[in-house]
Amino acid sequence: MPGSHKKNTKSKTLKGIGVSPGVVIGPVFLLTRETLRVMERTLVGNDIQNEIIRFERALIETRRQIKVLQEEMEKRAPGSGEMILEAHLLVLDDRAFSGEILKRIRQEHRNAEPIISEVAENYANILGSVNDAYLRERVSDLRDVARRVVRNLVGGVGPSLSELARKHIIVATDLVPSETASMRKDMVMGFATDTGSPTSHTAVMARAFEIPAIVGLHNATEQVETGDEVLIDGNKGIFIIRPTPEDLERYGRVAKARKDIEDELTTLKDQPAETTDKHRIVLSANMETTEEIDTVIQYGSEGVGLFRSEFLYLSRDEIVSEQEQAQVYSEVAERLSPNPVIVRTLDLGGDKFMDGGLAELREPNPFLGCRSIRFMLQNPDHFKSQLRAILRASIHGNVKIMYPMITNALEIDQANELLEEAKEDLTRLNVKYDADIDVGVMIEIPSAALMADTLAEKVDFFSVGTNDLVQYTLAVDRINERVAYLYQPAHPAVLRLIKETIDAGHRKNIWVGLCGEMAADPLLAPLLVGMGIDELSVAPSAVPMIKDAIRRVDYIRLQNLATIALSCKSADEILRHCHNLTSEVAPELLELV
Numbered sequence: 001m002p003g004s005h006k007k008n009t010k011s012k013t014l015k016g017i018g019v020s021p022g023v024v025i026g027p028v029f030l031l032t033r034e035t036l037r038v039m040e041r042t043l044v045g046n047d048i049q050n051e052i053i054r055f056e057r058a059l060i061e062t063r064r065q066i067k068v069l070q071e072e073m074e075k076r077a078p079g080s081g082e083m084i085l086e087a088h089l090l091v092l093d094d095r096a097f098s099g100e101i102l103k104r105i106r107q108e109h110r111n112a113e114p115i116i117s118e119v120a121e122n123y124a125n126i127l128g129s130v131n132d133a134y135l136r137e138r139v140s141d142l143r144d145v146a147r148r149v150v151r152n153l154v155g156g157v158g159p160s161l162s163e164l165a166r167k168h169i170i171v172a173t174d175l176v177p178s179e180t181a182s183m184r185k186d187m188v189m190g191f192a193t194d195t196g197s198p199t200s201h202t203a204v205m206a207r208a209f210e211i212p213a214i215v216g217l218h219n220a221t222e223q224v225e226t227g228d229e230v231l232i233d234g235n236k237g238i239f240i241i242r243p244t245p246e247d248l249e250r251y252g253r254v255a256k257a258r259k260d261i262e263d264e265l266t267t268l269k270d271q272p273a274e275t276t277d278k279h280r281i282v283l284s285a286n287m288e289t290t291e292e293i294d295t296v297i298q299y300g301s302e303g304v305g306l307f308r309s310e311f312l313y314l315s316r317d318e319i320v321s322e323q324e325q326a327q328v329y330s331e332v333a334e335r336l337s338p339n340p341v342i343v344r345t346l347d348l349g350g351d352k353f354m355d356g357g358l359a360e361l362r363e364p365n366p367f368l369g370c371r372s373i374r375f376m377l378q379n380p381d382h383f384k385s386q387l388r389a390i391l392r393a394s395i396h397g398n399v400k401i402m403y404p405m406i407t408n409a410l411e412i413d414q415a416n417e418l419l420e421e422a423k424e425d426l427t428r429l430n431v432k433y434d435a436d437i438d439v440g441v442m443i444e445i446p447s448a449a450l451m452a453d454t455l456a457e458k459v460d461f462f463s464v465g466t467n468d469l470v471q472y473t474l475a476v477d478r479i480n481e482r483v484a485y486l487y488q489p490a491h492p493a494v495l496r497l498i499k500e501t502i503d504a505g506h507r508k509n510i511w512v513g514l515c516g517e518m519a520a521d522p523l524l525a526p527l528l529v530g531m532g533i534d535e536l537s538v539a540p541s542a543v544p545m546i547k548d549a550i551r552r553v554d555y556i557r558l559q560n561l562a563t564i565a566l567s568c569k570s571a572d573e574i575l576r577h578c579h580n581l582t583s584e585v586a587p588e589l590l591e592l593v
């Protein structure tokens with residue numbers, strides 16, 4: 001069964017990419033695609049009978065598959081199918097085996113998957129210990145069959161992480177944003193994945209939920225098994241398997257030192273984000289779900305610079321109704337009033353998909369396909385329903401609309417036309433809304449940055465989305481850890497595009513913000529201020545750290561840093577200058593990144 005060959009008692013340290021800060025120590029729940037299927041659920045009422053039917057169907061399907069396999073093997077190597085797969089069929093038809101599983105489903109009110117694994121493992125232990133070579137060889141047949149039945153039970157769709165019954169650290173091959181979105185913070189202490197990157201939406205969610213996390217560990221899933229103790233340092237990307245008493249003591253000290261720095265930073269809650277010579281910017285928060293409203297307030301952000309509305313849709317298989325959306329946006333607007341809340345219209349596609357719905361979004365190159373505003377403009381009814389929901393919320397606070405993934409001015413015109421129609425719909429229905437609602441666009445595609453002067457004439461603000469701008473400028477998939485070394489927000493080409501956007505916006509008298517993860521880097525945020533950015537929007541928990549980084553230095557110095565950075569030839573050179581400044585003015589912040 002999963003991981004049983006990995007028994008080891010030695011401590012081992014792996015290095016990945018820390019994407020969500022915090023140190024946690026706890027037992028592993030190994031979530032490879034295989035183990036996802038053996039997660040436990042409690043059955044109530046009719047569930048038990050349904051589970052029995054489900055199990056019996058899986059047995060029938062498994063039998064059919066083995067027969068097909070047997071025929072194929074017979075064709076390729078006569079005799080081989082008979083030998084190997086007949087034993088599988090024997091296991092499957094063994095009444096004692098399936099009878100025990102059925103009995104336990106009825107008695108224990110648990111789903112079939114973990115029971116099959118447990119019964120198979122008991123049989124395997126008995127067979128493995130008898131003094132008969134033939135029977136001992138049947139152990140692997142038994143395990144194979146059990147795995148096949150489990151696979152058929154779920155048909156590729158595993159139960160959700162929300163069903164985890166005890167506190168664990170999830171170690172997974174990968175996690176998609178909808179899986180992360182379904183995590184319960186009280187059950188998931190932290191997570192670590194073999195794949196992934198800091199700007200994947202899985203990482204974004206981890207920061208939003210304040211769950212310490214590491215990605216890009218390559219093969220962590222091959223080195224642990226469920227129940228192993230591990231330590232995660234989400235700041236530095238350190239993953240320790242079976243930590244020693246010395247590790248635990250050292251990390252106790254590290255966590256305490258970081259906590260002291262963080263406590264100190266909370267005293268800045270009501271202070272402005274301004275340099276020592278009073279150049280002030282707006283420091284807002286990014287949010288994905290209403291669960292974050294309290295944290296947004298608690299950390300002292302000045303509103304929401306990016307509300308990723310699509311997270312309402314993840315882990316659903318249907319479109320969210322206008323009424324439900326309006327309720328959510330109104331709640332956020334009301335709680336944060338008078339501070340602004342920028343609702344970004346749906347940005348599905350890329351790495352964000354709904355559980356089963358909107359299958360048309362599944363494409364060969366989802367980051368270059370019908371993602372985001374493109375999908376919405378092709379589905380004007382969905383779009384108008386979302387726009388009406390945002391407009392309805394606009395009377396409950398200071399709400400603004402933002403269109404993502406804009407590539408040209410025509411898309412803004414088309415979106416604005418639909419906005420006008422949405423307004424007319426509400427007027428006809430006698431529903432109140434803010435008729436002068438501000439409309440902005442994300443600048444996250446190089447063409448938009450280069451055309452920023454044209455786009456600026458059509459909107460009230462820009463927000464630079466560097467997570468995508470970096471990916472599209474440097475042709476580096478933002479969620480692929482194999483090319484993570486090329487994903488450089490401080491690349492001179494990226495900085496020039498940002499500078500172009502800021503200057504174009506200012507020439508047309510609109511403000512320019514930045515809501516990509518780059519804004520939450522205490523080395524880079526001061527540089528962005530020096531380049532003239534008006535607003536930064538970061539994960540709520542990063543607000544105090546970024547505020548501190550800005551408050552330690554004067555504006556002239558940051559303008560000089562920007563001038564130097566814009567003349568550098570490489571990201572490394574630029575980062576060196578930024579690092580030197582931070583080590584001089586705020587060295588303790590380096591401990592947090």
Ligand code: PEP
Nearest residue numbers: 444465466467468515516
């Ligand atoms: C971005 O691209 O920088 C951004 C903030 O949007 P998202 O990460 O949701 O694509």
Ligand code: MG
Nearest residue numbers: 444465467468
């Ligand atoms: Mg984006």
